[in-house]
Amino acid sequence: MPEGASSSAFTSEGLKINRGAVDTVRELLRTLLESGKVKAVLALGRTGGDEGGVGYSLFRNPAAFEANGAALPLLPFMPANAGALLSRLTLEGPLPEPVAAVVRPCELRASIELAKLSQGYLDNILFISSTCGGVYPLDAGIDGNLEEMLPRYWQAMKQGTLDDKVRPTCRACNNFVPEGADITVALLGEADLDEECTLYVQTERGADFASCLEGATTEVKQENKVLERSMVQRDAFREELFATVEVGLEGLIRTFGRCIGCHGCKTVCPICHCRLCHFDSQDCERPAGFYEGELARKGGLRVPPDTVYFQLGRMAHMAISCVGCGMCTDVCPTDIPLSTIFSKVGASAQAAFDYHPGKDVDEEIPLRTFEEEEFAQVAT
Amino acid sequence: MEDQAFAPTIVGFLCNWCTYAAADSAGVSRFKMPPSVMVVRVMCTGRVDPLFVLTAFLRGADGVLISGCWPGQCHYQTGNLQARRRTVLLKSIFNALELEMEERFRLSWVSSSEAPRFVQVVKGFDRQIKDLGPCPIQDELFL
Numbered sequence: 001m002p003e004g005a006s007s008s009a010f011t012s013e014g015l016k017i018n019r020g021a022v023d024t025v026r027e028l029l030r031t032l033l034e035s036g037k038v039k040a041v042l043a044l045g046r047t048g049g050d051e052g053g054v055g056y057s058l059f060r061n062p063a064a065f066e067a068n069g070a071a072l073p074l075l076p077f078m079p080a081n082a083g084a085l086l087s088r089l090t091l092e093g094p095l096p097e098p099v100a101a102v103v104r105p106c107e108l109r110a111s112i113e114l115a116k117l118s119q120g121y122l123d124n125i126l127f128i129s130s131t132c133g134g135v136y137p138l139d140a141g142i143d144g145n146l147e148e149m150l151p152r153y154w155q156a157m158k159q160g161t162l163d164d165k166v167r168p169t170c171r172a173c174n175n176f177v178p179e180g181a182d183i184t185v186a187l188l189g190e191a192d193l194d195e196e197c198t199l200y201v202q203t204e205r206g207a208d209f210a211s212c213l214e215g216a217t218t219e220v221k222q223e224n225k226v227l228e229r230s231m232v233q234r235d236a237f238r239e240e241l242f243a244t245v246e247v248g249l250e251g252l253i254r255t256f257g258r259c260i261g262c263h264g265c266k267t268v269c270p271i272c273h274c275r276l277c278h279f280d281s282q283d284c285e286r287p288a289g290f291y292e293g294e295l296a297r298k299g300g301l302r303v304p305p306d307t308v309y310f311q312l313g314r315m316a317h318m319a320i321s322c323v324g325c326g327m328c329t330d331v332c333p334t335d336i337p338l339s340t341i342f343s344k345v346g347a348s349a350q351a352a353f354d355y356h357p358g359k360d361v362d363e364e365i366p367l368r369t370f371e372e373e374e375f376a377q378v379a380t
Numbered sequence: 381m382e383d384q385a386f387a388p389t390i391v392g393f394l395c396n397w398c399t400y401a402a403a404d405s406a407g408v409s410r411f412k413m414p415p416s417v418m419v420v421r422v423m424c425t426g427r428v429d430p431l432f433v434l435t436a437f438l439r440g441a442d443g444v445l446i447s448g449c450w451p452g453q454c455h456y457q458t459g460n461l462q463a464r465r466r467t468v469l470l471k472s473i474f475n476a477l478e479l480e481m482e483e484r485f486r487l488s489w490v491s492s493s494e495a496p497r498f499v500q501v502v503k504g505f506d507r508q509i510k511d512l513g514p515c516p517i518q519d520e521l522f523l
Contacts, residue, residue, distance in 0.1 A: 248479065248480075249516055249517060252477060252479065253520060297440060297518075298521055302521060302523060305523070307523065308438065308523045309431075309434060309435065312473070313431050316430040316431065320469060341477075344476055345473050345476040345477065348476035349476070352468050367462075367465055367466065370462055370465050372461065375464055375467075378464055379467075379487045379488060380486060
């Protein structure tokens, strides 16, 4: 079992603030910008006024974090995996000046994983994350539904449960406690999150940045039973979901039979970082003779071919690093439960190498390393 | 009886420096072995992309054999060790999806002086694939 969500992270030093959680985060970010400790903040925000959408933006003006500002930190929504965005920002080199990023645990894992894949730098990024209660699917953000769902979301969070309208992937996520964040905001199971807030400071940098908050008192928190309960519930749902994956060749063909080949799953996947994907490249164009040959051999052929090849190939490429964010399922126009399938395959691959994607920046990606003596039983 | 009718197609990715030489030597020595392995010579087992294996299966192979130098004897020092990790990865994917390609996919170490061992590996794998029967992927139109 992945130990990402072990409550040990919560025996570290916590700061208690007499202000609601969302307000605290806003206040923290505003103060950081005003004091110049960070030059910008990456957070969700309204794009195009109240009627507009929600997207990630870099904010520089502290006013964005006022009560009615454009920034919406902690909004349970993921229009893109922020890990992929941070990789784009730092692809050519590390950020020259500190930037705070408000991210979900899976986005943090994606960031770390991408840094390990040489797709970005973590330097100068201050990660502010939270115990995660999941995010709503993208279609919730289209017609203002999101605003209506928010009271339900926070109600569930206070009780330490998840709204059943959040992504299924989130309900099945057993990695909802961030590891490696500079500051973690306690949200899940915090009954008083409207009135008070606990921040867990996990790095020295985090401590320095959090110190600018007024009214903070230090306390040490005991292990959190609510998180353990949530883990049990999510593990159970995870098993339920995994059991729905259709297996065997027939299952594979049934599942991916409805794939329309848009490659949207690959486009939004934070781990799929190649500029030119093999499956979009000339290598996957077939000469006329191929079609003739396949027709002669099998008597028929799906056009365009290679649907299953694409999906299995993508598994071979990224399942080992899959952070289980659920972007793929969310964008699939034919509702293929991609994230469930990739999480299941990923869990199997990760277990084979005892690897935890996005957990530790110093842990080598399994296919980038090897031992002289290992897996002796594999070669026969 | 059906057994005789079914001649499996096994795609064998053989390392230039060892197994390929062993296969050559087995031929020169006129050892008897099943004619089921279609040899693809690679410069190292480390050259075998997992996609090669998938392609072989999706294009009608009944089995895939990757064979190269014993650990510690790789011409490029570590290619075979990397191939071993990729094999573990692919097998874990096949396992998770309960695909029978897992049983039809084999990695073997055969050095250049081990022609008899190569014959043994081919015989054993050929037997195994014959017992499994034709790979059902071949007849699938909608891959």
